[in-house]
Amino acid sequence: xxxxxxxxxxxxxxxxxxxxxxxxxxxxxxxxxxxxxxxxxxxxxxxxxxxxxxxxxxxxxxxxxxxxxxxxxxxxxxxxxxxxxxxxxxxxxxxxxxxxxxxxxxxxxxxxxxxxxxxxxxxxxxxxxxxxxxxxxxxxxxxxxxxxxxxxxxxxxxxxxxxxxxxxxxxxxxxxxxxxxxxxxxxxxxxxxxxxxxxxxxxxxxxxxxxxxxxxxxxxxxxxxxxxxxxxxxxxxxxxxxxxxxxxxxxxxxxxxxxxxxxxxxxxxxxxxxxxxxxxxxxxxxxxxxxxxxxxxxxxxxxxxxxxxxxxxxxxxxxxxxxxxxxxxxxxxxxxxxxxxxxxxxxxxxxxxxxxxxxxxxxxxxxxxxxxx
Amino acid sequence: xxxxxxxxxxxxxxxxxxxxxxxxxxxxxxxxxxxxxxxxxxxxxxxxxxxxxxxxxxxxxxxxxxxxxxxxxxxxxxxxxxxxxxxxxxxxxxxxxxxxxxxxxxxxxxxxxxxxxxxxxxxxxxxxxxxxxxxxxxxxxxxxxxxxxxxxxxxxxxxxxxxxxxxxxxxxxxxxxxxxxxxxxxxxxxxxxxxxxxxxxxxxxxxxxxxxxxxxxxxxxxxxxxxxxxxxxxxxxxxxxxxxxxxxxxxxxxxxxxxxxxxxxxxxxxxxxxxxxxxxxxxxxxxxxxxxxxxxxxxxxxxxxxxxxxxxxxxxxxxxxxxxxxxxxxxxxxxxxxxxxxxxxxxxxxxxxxxxxxxxxxxxxxxxxxxxx
Numbered sequence: 001x002x003x004x005x006x007x008x009x010x011x012x013x014x015x016x017x018x019x020x021x022x023x024x025x026x027x028x029x030x031x032x033x034x035x036x037x038x039x040x041x042x043x044x045x046x047x048x049x050x051x052x053x054x055x056x057x058x059x060x061x062x063x064x065x066x067x068x069x070x071x072x073x074x075x076x077x078x079x080x081x082x083x084x085x086x087x088x089x090x091x092x093x094x095x096x097x098x099x100x101x102x103x104x105x106x107x108x109x110x111x112x113x114x115x116x117x118x119x120x121x122x123x124x125x126x127x128x129x130x131x132x133x134x135x136x137x138x139x140x141x142x143x144x145x146x147x148x149x150x151x152x153x154x155x156x157x158x159x160x161x162x163x164x165x166x167x168x169x170x171x172x173x174x175x176x177x178x179x180x181x182x183x184x185x186x187x188x189x190x191x192x193x194x195x196x197x198x199x200x201x202x203x204x205x206x207x208x209x210x211x212x213x214x215x216x217x218x219x220x221x222x223x224x225x226x227x228x229x230x231x232x233x234x235x236x237x238x239x240x241x242x243x244x245x246x247x248x249x250x251x252x253x254x255x256x257x258x259x260x261x262x263x264x265x266x267x268x269x270x271x272x273x274x275x276x277x278x279x280x281x282x283x284x285x286x287x288x289x290x291x292x293x294x295x296x297x298x299x300x301x302x303x304x305x306x307x308x309x310x311x312x313x314x315x316x317x318x319x320x321x322x323x324x325x326x327x328x329x330x331x332x333x334x335x336x337x338x339x340x341x342x343x344x345x346x347x348x349x350x351x352x353x354x355x356x357x358x359x360x361x362x363x364x365x366x367x368x369x370x371x372x373x
Numbered sequence: 374x375x376x377x378x379x380x381x382x383x384x385x386x387x388x389x390x391x392x393x394x395x396x397x398x399x400x401x402x403x404x405x406x407x408x409x410x411x412x413x414x415x416x417x418x419x420x421x422x423x424x425x426x427x428x429x430x431x432x433x434x435x436x437x438x439x440x441x442x443x444x445x446x447x448x449x450x451x452x453x454x455x456x457x458x459x460x461x462x463x464x465x466x467x468x469x470x471x472x473x474x475x476x477x478x479x480x481x482x483x484x485x486x487x488x489x490x491x492x493x494x495x496x497x498x499x500x501x502x503x504x505x506x507x508x509x510x511x512x513x514x515x516x517x518x519x520x521x522x523x524x525x526x527x528x529x530x531x532x533x534x535x536x537x538x539x540x541x542x543x544x545x546x547x548x549x550x551x552x553x554x555x556x557x558x559x560x561x562x563x564x565x566x567x568x569x570x571x572x573x574x575x576x577x578x579x580x581x582x583x584x585x586x587x588x589x590x591x592x593x594x595x596x597x598x599x600x601x602x603x604x605x606x607x608x609x610x611x612x613x614x615x616x617x618x619x620x621x622x623x624x625x626x627x628x629x630x631x632x633x634x635x636x637x638x639x640x641x642x643x644x645x646x647x648x649x650x651x652x653x654x655x656x657x658x659x660x661x662x663x664x665x666x667x668x669x670x671x672x673x674x675x676x677x678x679x680x681x682x683x684x685x686x687x688x689x690x691x692x693x694x695x696x697x698x699x700x701x702x703x704x705x706x707x708x709x710x711x712x713x714x715x716x717x718x719x720x721x722x723x724x725x726x727x728x729x730x731x732x733x734x735x736x737x738x739x740x741x742x743x744x745x746x
Contacts (some may be wrong), residue, residue, distance in 0.1 A: 125497070167539075
């Protein structure tokens with residue numbers, strides 16, 4: 001069962017690698033795991049299955065079964081919480097990981113405001129435990145699922161990686177991401193053997209074009225596009241648009257969206273970069289052992305742009321209700337992703353139409369998400 | 374053994390209170406516990422005894438035995454790490470705490486740079502565990518040991534509580550304090566039943582005038598005054614002064630120092646304030662459920678001021694060696710403590726001479742700290 005990191009692979013330009021993906025059963029996780037399998041990586045998933053639908057045999061969740069089916073390959077799955085140091089340690093004894101892609105986290109902005117301790121426990125303390133176990137097994141390469149929320153209210157646009165982080169972050173969820181970035185930075189400063197890439201997602205949307213995997217929010221979606229999709233399918237009545245008096249072309253908030261397939265490719269690009277640095281010591285061709293990259297489309301779309309595009313691809317009307325602005329929301333936010341272009345050789349290629357079409361495809365095939373089957 | 378928070382006390386202006394002090398065997402802890410005992414509080418101490426000298430019976434540490442002897446009262450002591458949720462839970466079942474004074478933390482700036490994970494584990498994750506246990510027992514009042522390091526490089530002087538925090542904090546130790554402050558703020562925002570006071574210490578120095586308790590640094594001291602004291606006593610050869618070309622009156626760095634006895638009184642003042650708010654709901658006479666106060670003398674002294682004053686009270690020469698500036702050090706930092714004056718009715722009353730005299734008294738009676746006996 002133990003991985004063989006030195007074995008040569010036949011796809012991609014690195015040897016076959018053994019990758020641990022925490023939170024691999026979630027939305028970003030499934031698409032990322034699929035991408036890794038397509039690149040011939042051996043993938044081990046650790047997930048506590050919070051809010052994840054169980055599969056038919058109660059062992060693997062539906063989402064991961066579908067990833068395996070799409071890839072024609074298997075994934076080593078362990079139902080383990082990253083806060084459980086002992087269980088995690090056992091997994092690190094089973095495999096020789098080349099790197100970890102750390103996606104496990106609670107991710108609802110709203111819940112983080114009402115239950116901040118749960119967010120600090122799961123996200124921050126959980127990450128500290130993961131890092132301690134990694135350290136004790138000399139696994140020192142990590143790709144971390146960060147977020148554009150670390151930038152707080154943008155002080156200029158487009159937002160690049162030089163933008164200040166941690167100031168005016170409006171919710172505990174965003175602070176957990178910021179704190180973890182800083183913990184990772186301190187770790188890399190203390191020991192240059194560590195190599196960490198933080199990926200700052202803008203708004204991931206869309207689904208695999210097959211419609212077999214996609215976002216399956218528990219309860220009422222908090223994010224725009226899943227909400228719009230559920231209005232289109234008839235699970236929700238209408239979309240509340242928070243503010244139409246912003247200084248944007250149509251008055252509604254402008255955001256940067258990224259197709260989940262582009263995001264998954266971003267994780268693979270980061271993984272390749274971090275593995276190329278295998279064995280490199282500080283100063284030996286390594287720019288820095290802690291790096292952060294924006295992953296977005298690099299342009300903004302308004303709420304109404306998204307609604308119109310979704311109506312067009314789905315052929316369904318989306319009822320909207322204009323309500324007052326939400327506290328903490330900004331008029332516009334969009335990314336400069338040129339650093340990922342030059343250093344990761346990555347660029348988002350899928351359009352807003354692609355995002356809406358694949359989201360609609362997933363939603364209409366699976367009107368109740370993974371519970372549909 | 375269970376505390377009786379409703380019992381009337383005969384000292385002070387609040388009923389006898391039951392207070393948990395985490396880290397109660399350390400430097401700030403011992404002086405604070407003594408002050409609480411003098412005010413007739415029932416004190417329970419939780420400490421993992423990291424770096425603390427054990428007492429003769431191997432149960433209570435020497436420091437706490439001396440506190441009991443000075444107060445003529447006993448302290449309930451538990452050798453427990455705050456990261457141990459199960460052990461902590463048992464203690465919360467034994468007593469009905471009115472509030473917690475949370476001092477347990479790793480505190481070496483230098484070590485935090487080389488071992489950041491240990492600092493995030495003990496300070497941040499440890500605090501999250503403590504808060505979870507408090508929450509599950511409906512203990513929602515906390516006085517937290519924060520630090521002036523949360524201000525980073527001062528943007529103006531004197532530094533008041535409105536100064537930005539978390540920006541340009543130069544070490545992981547300071548970041549742990551900043552992160553905890555933010556976690557506590559989010560907790561208070563999520564649930565106004567919580568009441569938290571963060572005390573931002575400037576540089577605590579000195580000792581109890583009896584010379585029975587004081588600072589007992591493990592290894593070579595990192596802070597100025599204990600270092601000076603050990604040069605005076607002959608344990609160290611000479612003091613390295615990092616930079617004498619700052620734009621300060623004598624070219625050496627200027628800092629705000631606070632006598633540990635004043636600091637202990639600050640903790641009692643904060644405890645009284647937080648207990649007065651007992652049962653108050655949001656909006657009922659409570660300014661906010663999260664408050665932060667500077668505790669300092671409100672003026673700065675240079676390195677050479679401290680050296681001269683120490684030479685004068687000890688009658689011993691202090692050899693100094695001027696070396697280049699240390700990265701991350703600022704020229705000057707001192708506090709505006711008027712908010713603690715108006716809201717806590719607290720003001721530091723002890724002078725630099727008092728600090729040096731009591732430090733020297735402690736050092737000369739206990740040349741090897743608690744190990745001397």
